[in-house]
Amino acid sequence: MNLPTPFSLRHTLDSGQFFRYNKIGKWYYLCERDALFKIRQQKDKLYFEGTTDEHVARLFGLNQNYNKTINALSQDETLRPALQKYQGLRIMQRDPFETLISFQCSIMSNIKKIKLNMDLLAQTFGKPIALDDVHSHTFPLPGNINDLEKIKQCATGFRAKYILASNSMVDDAFFEKLRKKKYSTAHEKLMEIPGVAEKVADCVCLFALGKTDAFPVDVWIERIMKQTYPETKHMKNQAIREFAWNRWGKNAGYAQQFLYHYARHL
Numbered sequence: 001m002n003l004p005t006p007f008s009l010r011h012t013l014d015s016g017q018f019f020r021y022n023k024i025g026k027w028y029y030l031c032e033r034d035a036l037f038k039i040r041q042q043k044d045k046l047y048f049e050g051t052t053d054e055h056v057a058r059l060f061g062l063n064q065n066y067n068k069t070i071n072a073l074s075q076d077e078t079l080r081p082a083l084q085k086y087q088g089l090r091i092m093q094r095d096p097f098e099t100l101i102s103f104q105c106s107i108m109s110n111i112k113k114i115k116l117n118m119d120l121l122a123q124t125f126g127k128p129i130a131l132d133d134v135h136s137h138t139f140p141l142p143g144n145i146n147d148l149e150k151i152k153q154c155a156t157g158f159r160a161k162y163i164l165a166s167n168s169m170v171d172d173a174f175f176e177k178l179r180k181k182k183y184s185t186a187h188e189k190l191m192e193i194p195g196v197a198e199k200v201a202d203c204v205c206l207f208a209l210g211k212t213d214a215f216p217v218d219v220w221i222e223r224i225m226k227q228t229y230p231e232t233k234h235m236k237n238q239a240i241r242e243f244a245w246n247r248w249g250k251n252a253g254y255a256q257q258f259l260y261h262y263a264r265h266l
Contacts, residue, residue, distance in 0.1 A: 001046040001053055004062055008088030009041040012060060015261040017092045017207050019102050019115045020122070024134065031122065032059065033095045034138040036129045050131050061090035069212075069251050076247070078228050079255055082262035091257060092207055096175035097166075098139045099208040100193075103200045104162050106218075113155070120154035121145060121163075142171045162195025169193055175209070183211040198237065212253040215244040221256060224263035 013021055013028060020031040027038040037050030048056055057063050073079055098118075105117040118139075125145050126137035145151060145167040151160040170193070178186040186209055190201035199218055205211035217225075217237040225232045225240050232240050244252040 001048070001056065003041075003044045003046055004066065005044055006066075006088040007041070007044075007046075007060070007062070007090065008086070009039065009046070009060070011086045011089040011261065012092060015086070015089055015257060016111055016264070017257070018094060019111070019118045020098075020136070020139070022134075029131065029134045029136075031129070031136045031139065033098060034127075034129070036131045036134070036136050036138075038131060038134075058093050061092055064091065066090065069254050072251055073248065073255055073258075076255075079258065082258040086258055086261050089258060089261060091212065091254060093210060094208045095139070096178075096204060096208040097142045097170065097172070100166055100170065100190075100196075100200075100204050101139075101145070101163055103203040104159055104166060104195050105156060106203075107159055107162075107195065107200065117154055117156055117159075121151070121156075124150050124154055142174075143167060159195065162193075165194040166196075179209050183213050186211060187214065198241070202241075206253040206256070213245060213250050215241045215252040215256045217241055218260075220260050220263045224259050224266075228259075 009028065018030070022029050027040050029036065029038050035051050035055065037048055039046060039048040039056070041047075046056065070083060074083055101121065102114060102118055105114045109117075119137075122137035122139050125140035129136055129138050145163060148160055148164050151163050154160075156163060178189060181189070183205060186205055187198075187201045190196050190204055191198070196204075199216045202214040202216035205214035206216060217240050222237065222240065225243075226235075229243070232243055235243065244255065248255045
């Protein structure tokens with residue numbers, strides 16, 4: 001596949017949006033829902049096996065008006081170093097249910113632990129799948145993560161009851177309805193699910209529902225915002241989100257992702 005430029009597979013995958021993947025040799029092996037596929041980038045071309053052009057374009061945000069977004073964000077001199085360092089980082093558009101569960105697992109956690117939780121949930125509730133010599137599992141459909149004790153055995157701790165509640169409260173149609181709603185409505189509806197507060201709802205809105213005005217605030221974002229934007233030094237999370245909307249508007253989600261990745265590598 002010929003790529004729109006710029007695009008960085010490595011920056012996009014390593015920026016905390018996506019969790020079920022491994023780098024083996026030159027290839028990244030990714031699992032999303034019922035797909036296991038491999039992908040690699042060579043300059044302005046993507047090579048992949050096990051999935052379709054349409055899936056790759058959606059998943060990696062290749063149809064987004066990226067250059068327009070980056071040009072707008074580049075007007076912010078404070079943000080410019082992150083934009084330049086991680087050029088080609090895209091906002092992914094993942095399966096909404098898997099995204100919801102992964103960010104429920106992120107509550108008071110870290111990327112290594114989230115990956116463990118997601119792999120164990122897939123092993124416990126999904127089905128075996130293989131490509132080349134790589135073996136993995138599909139991610140269960142909504143309704144199939146239905147045993148609290150087994151969820152707890154996936155090292156989810158206090159998050160187990162939230163995952164079980166999500167499993168019983170949502171389906172694919174629920175997310176399709178939210179996709180058509182404005183950001184504030186989708187965000188509010190997601191927060192009706194137990195264990196989904198502002199940050200988790202924002203992550204689902206941004207990484208699965210195409211709401212690029214979502215601005216998830218976690219400890220990394222709180223820290224980098226207060227370091228780089230003195231106006232936010234004494235702000236609570238909600239005020240930081242409002243500052244982001246006022247500063248970046250519909251591009252706030254992209255600003256967040258660059259800042260998040262930048263903060264983690266300082």
